[in-house]
Each structure stands twice: as structure tokens, then as C-alpha cells.
Amino acid sequence: MIEDNLASMAELGKANGIKVILCSILPVYDYPWKPGLEPAEKIVTVNRWIKAYAAKNGCDYLDYFSSVVDSRKGMKVEYSKDGVHPNKEGYKVMEVLAEEAIRKALKH
Secondary structure, three states: OOOHHHHHHHHHHHHHOOOOOEEEOOOOOOOOOOOOHHHHHHHHHHHHHHHHHHOOOEEEEOOOHHEEOOOOOOHHHHEEOOOOOOOEEEEEHHHOOOOOOOOHHHHH
């Protein structure tokens, strides 16, 4: 369902002349408010799909995941207080990547 929704949004954007940048999902080892869901591998799988979809469909792909992931496939502690939501430092990393992706998308 996530893949179908992302594909629909990308197709709608492209149909309306919007340069589409698909971004990876941020890493999460576990959700503190609902432990045990084991999201890490699910996120890796969806990110793999997003990257492949972007390449196949002429969209740009922005990989936030690789810049903030730790060895457990969660978010590095310096970038998040709860392991899910970026803090100021996490957003600083994302800002640089987003600006670069937008510049690249606008060139073509």
C-alpha cells in the first residue's frame, strides 16, 4: 500500500509538470511508544523499492537514510532524541541533502 501511494503521488506530480524527488524513509530501530514492531528491515525494503521506482520512472532519489543510520539500522543518537524524529542536528544533515537534490532536479 505504501508503494502504491508513493507511485500514485509521483505519477500525479509528473503528469502536472512537477519534478519529482522521492526521498528515503528515515531509519528507525524501534518506536518507543509501541515497541516490538521491528521497523528497521521494513524501512530498508521500502527504501530499496523507492530507489528502484525512482530510477525506473525518471524521478530523482534523495537518500536521507544512509547519512543518519547507525549500526542497528536505527537513527544515530546525535540526530534524534527518540530514535524516530530528527532533532536540529538531524535536520541540518537533511537540509544540505535536500538543497543539493533540488538543485540537481532543477538542472534537468
